[in-house]
Amino acid sequence: MGRSILQASVTDRGLVLDPRTKLFMLLNMAIFVLGSAGGERVQALTPLFCAMPAVLLFSARKWKTAITFVILFILSYSMYTIFGPMTTGALHYILLGCSGILARFLPSIMMGGYLVSTTTVSEFTAAMLKMKLSEKIIIPLSVMFRFFPTVFDEAASINAAMRMRGIHLGGRNAGGILEYRMVPLMTCCVKIGEELSAAALTRGLGGEVRRTNICNIGFKVQDIIFIMISLVPYVLWILDIVGI
């Protein structure tokens, strides 16, 4: 588990944003890019939104991720705008399956990736505490975000192991896919989870008293700039509804 998800080092991470700003921007992506809300004028801004994760990743000095994202996005976007209308039938579906979906989901995935790779668990918790959320939602959510990469890691390893035994689509024992993948995945996730929860409990998570947090979060100049940008589509949307 070499990935630094929600365990970002505190030093050398470029521009630091408040987790709440990041959450707000992620929500924006879900509403306007994935959900396509807000009418035509907002939709014209979609490329701007798609460029946002790249800017943020660069600002956080995640050069490799940012460049991969930009190249992948441009490739898939041009694939389906140029070749998509030229094809029909089965080929069309395959092309859409590969490029259309990638182009659609990639910005949001990258935004989510940016959120989890540049926020520590403590910062995330501190931000949610400031949002006055109940601890009953905060703890499961932060555990979940911490746990996602682990699940994917485990799934990939099990995938490789089962492939060796011919348990994959089109393999000799394809019938066992469900059982032979799910059961090991869940077994090891549960084991890891138990260890994680023991570790968290020793640090006083879920105690009777209110936990303190040394993370210093708050809105700074850069947060205000990004929030301003994120508010643009809402303004346009309201203008659209009012009919101007």
Next chain:
Amino acid sequence: MKNENKLKGKDLINIGIYAAIYCVIMTCIAMLGYIPIMMPLLAVFCPLVGGIPMMLFYTKTKKFGMITIMSVIIGIYLWVTGMGIWPAIFGVVFGFLADLVAKSGGFQSAAKTVLSHGVLCVMLFGNFLPLYIDREGYFASRQEFGQEYIDTLGNIMQPWTAPVIIIASFVFGVLGAFLGKALLKKHFVKAGIV
């Protein structure tokens, strides 16, 4: 302990762990939805496969509220991944109902657990709801999948399929729970996880 029924740290952590497993599995399955014919069948596959982690989660559930929080979190996850606000609302409602059903069995009764999972799965209908109440809007938001995808999907998802999907998600939620129970018995009890 002042109150045995209060949710403690361990319960909340458990919710987070199982929610993560569930969401990963659901995301993998939901990718099938890009083949139009598979779209309505998601109401079959998701509850069926989701039954396995959920049954494991139910064995850890001993207090009221855990299932509600779980379904709220799944709802929020679906919302952020672009399914609209409806799954989140459905998550609150059906999670609460499923919780009530499980509570009436004292979180022990096998029959009530299975029934509770069926109720919980009705929440998945929230994903399909925009297809029925805002058809134009839904397809407008999926223009980039191509006209063919939209036509095919539009043909499959006629309005009369709405109740079918609700019933299917309930029935297959129940079946998924049985599947989960069977696997639980076969593997997890032996391995000492339950």
